[in-house]
Amino acid sequence: MSHSCEHTHDHDHHLKPDARAVRLEAAQALCLEAGERMTSSRLRTYELILEANAPIKAYDVIDRFHPDGAAKPPTVYRALSFLEQMGLIHRIESLNAFVACDTHDHKHTAGFLLCECCGQSEEIAIPNVPEIEASAAKTGFKVNHITLEARGLCNACQASH
Amino acid sequence: MSHSCEHTHDHDHHLKPDARAVRLEAAQALCLEAGERMTSSRLRTYELILEANAPIKAYDVIDRFHPDGAAKPPTVYRALSFLEQMGLIHRIESLNAFVACDTHDHKHTAGFLLCECCGQSEEIAIPNVPEIEASAAKTGFKVNHITLEARGLCNACQASH
DNA sequence: ATTTGTTATGTAATAATATAACCAACGTCA
DNA sequence: TGACGTTGGTTATATTATTACATAACAAAT
Secondary structure (H helix, E strand, O other): OOOOOOOOOOOOOOOOHHHHHHHHHHHHHHHHHHOOOOOHHHHHHHHHHHHOOOOEOHHHHHHHOOOOOOOOHHHHHHHHHHHHHOOOEEEEOOOOEEEEOOOOOOOOOOEEEEEOOOOOEEEEOOOOHHHHHHHHHOOOOEEEEEEEEEEEEOHHHHHOO | OOOOOOOOOOOOOOOOHHHHHHHHHHHHHHHHHHOOOOOHHHHHHHHHHHHOOOOEOHHHHHHHOOOOOOOOHHHHHHHHHHHHHOOOEEEEOOOOEEEEOOOOOOOOOOEEEEEOOOOOEEEEOOOOHHHHHHHHHOOOOEEEEEEEEEEEEOHHHHHOO
């Protein structure tokens, strides 16, 4: 979580422990249904992402992975890419960070509002996808995946300035 | 330039030497007008980005900087951030790479179509910015900057498949 | 219950990307 | 001239991510 200012950021998206438990259960169910294995390192990685109240860096996951000492990078990077493929998390390209998917249907594509002040993110549906595809189609480009990340100030942080 | 397939990519955006010269001149004029100094490392960095026919990595610039041996990373990273501030180049977040700005007015924001096959990029105006801002405004979020990067296949690469 | 193929993990090393810190050189303009 | 701000050189290091290869766990069929 990166703060670009000094004021307190008491507004947070932190999930309460029982809400996290619900998400962890749901993730396990999702994997089961998909015939994939929600192993312990994958679950631990997902848990740490849920515990963060903002996009979290891979190395922060690595550092927090074990109570005593860090995980090895490949352990966590493998889990991250699995979770991303399952649609359980998203990678934020402009932050090199990861955040839990916030939608029910675990789409593999989403837009993000990234607060430059408190570091929190908000997941949004990408507006006007057909227009973007149409714009691309002008030169015959066929879109497979859209990355949309808007930086700015969340409502709470505007108030604090 | 990263190829995900084996067919030839003979379609390219390569600027001819004289077109590059025009761009270099224009960049110098732009800096002059802005009261900024287009120094030799900045110019060399810009030149290498113009010579690439696709988004280029920082370390590729570093490697090509001198005829004999590489530049030091800070030299190039400083130039890149200067050029980006001037609107002469754009950073592609999802590639960790840089591309010359292709518009006349050197806006600091643009969208990109990124071909997963030939690695080339195409700069587009971000469609429907007001809709994106409106979507953000639903929760009071104020957008400062939009990153839009669409991966897919360019026209030429679709034809080759 | 063993074999076998597949998927997942462990481990060490290293690659790739980016910045910090500090001082020297240069420009400019009072 | 000399004082100040900007730019660049240099070394080191921080951060992010992957390769390569060995081992273990699991599933399914024999």
